[in-house]
Amino acid sequence: MTSNSPVISCKNVWKLFGHDPEGYLAKLPSGHSYEDIRQDGYIAGVKDVSIEVARGEMLVIMGLSGSGKSTLVRCFSRLHEITGGTIEVEGQDIMALSEKELIDLRRNKMGMVFQSFGLLPHRTVLDNVAFPLEMRGQDRHARRERALEVIKLVGLEGREDYFPRELSGGQQQRVGIARSLAIEPDIWFLDEPFSALDPLIRREMQDEFLRLQEMLGKTIVFITHDFDEALRLADRIAIMKDGAVEQCDTPDRIVMNPATEYVRKFTEDIDKSRVVHAGALAKADLKGEGDAISADATIQELASLLVNDSREAIPVVKDATPIGALVRKEALQVLVGAS
CATH class of the missing domain: 3.40.50.300 (P-loop containing nucleotide triphosphate hydrolases)
Known part of the structure; x- marks a missing residue:
């Protein structure tokens, strides 16, 4: 759009x-x-x-x-x-x-x-x-x-x-x-x-x-x-x-x-993991830490990172601009079909 x-x-x-x-x-x-x-x-x-x-x-x-x-x-x-x-x-x-x-x-x-x-x-x-x-x-x-x-x-x-x-x-x-x-x-x-x-x-x-x-x-x-x-x-x-x-x-x-x-x-x-994007789960009031992920990436595409990462909140960027952070636990719930 x-x-x-x-x-x-x-x-x-x-x-x-x-x-x-x-x-x-x-x-x-x-x-x-x-x-x-x-x-x-x-x-x-x-x-x-x-x-x-x-x-x-x-x-x-x-x-x-x-x-x-x-x-x-x-x-x-x-x-x-x-x-x-x-x-x-x-x-x-x-x-x-x-x-x-x-x-x-x-x-x-x-x-x-x-x-x-x-x-x-x-x-x-x-x-x-x-x-x-x-x-x-x-x-x-x-x-x-x-x-x-x-x-x-x-x-x-x-x-x-x-x-x-x-x-x-x-x-x-x-x-x-x-x-x-x-x-x-x-x-x-x-x-x-x-x-x-x-x-x-x-x-x-x-x-x-x-x-x-x-x-x-x-x-x-x-x-x-x-x-x-x-x-x-x-x-x-x-x-x-x-x-x-x-x-x-x-x-x-x-x-x-x-x-x-x-x-x-x-x-x-x-x-849902192949439909929901990181940007849809990003919380604007969170900053997260470490390397950022793209807002356009689906949870399915991020599966390996989410399973192996230990961060509670992961920074999310849209066109190189920070838009908040993804709560890893919430993303994992989408990944395993609990959401």
Whole structure:
């Protein structure tokens, strides 16, 4: 995460499906549950959600099928009209935008990648990647140059003239990512982009995606139902259930301090030592003694040091700046699964 300035600000957002949802929402009693709403003949796709996405952040939204994660992201780009609440993108109320303004926002600011690759079968890799630039009206030379640039970026150089049927699933997904990147979006929405891939290719695509994010620093909202994937990719994770956000926090805090029983069940089988970082356990009012450890190191990575060290408190640094000290006993509890 590179800035606390919100790019997307979502306040008390509802998306109800049913007859006259606005009228129903206006009369909705406070505290009405998801099931109460369903009994009234409505579905709460998004239920009173307030969340912000900071510039350069990767927010991962996760939950089981039907939890509302895809519906929420479609509200962010106004692919769904919300029933209530407000959504601002870079300070603009997107519900107040005209159709032309909304199209311009999507074309110039937003990139979208979905689980289904959506490639044009009779177009080459180059032509698939250049397609959104063609729709934008960019001249042939400029769009070819940009398409070649992003094809190289995603590791498909040399396959510009291949057709989708000649590519593996992972390569097809890279084409989808390259096509989305071609328009140089500030905001990137990805809806379960790797879920159709086999585990090995999925892991490779996650690595590639992290590499791209390190280079490009996009503001990203990434949807998944896979908690391991969320832990690998996220700056913060929002866990959804029945249209509502149960908890939105860093991976460290979610596994250490689940806010609800539902979140606890999500995290109970996770090896916390590979998720929790030294920085998350560092106490600012402690100094410790001896050589410092990096705030970015996981407890698992520090296992040998923690077992063999005798210090009670170990100094922790973030980008060479002291941020406090780690209580060794607490870290060992995480390591052995006692926390």
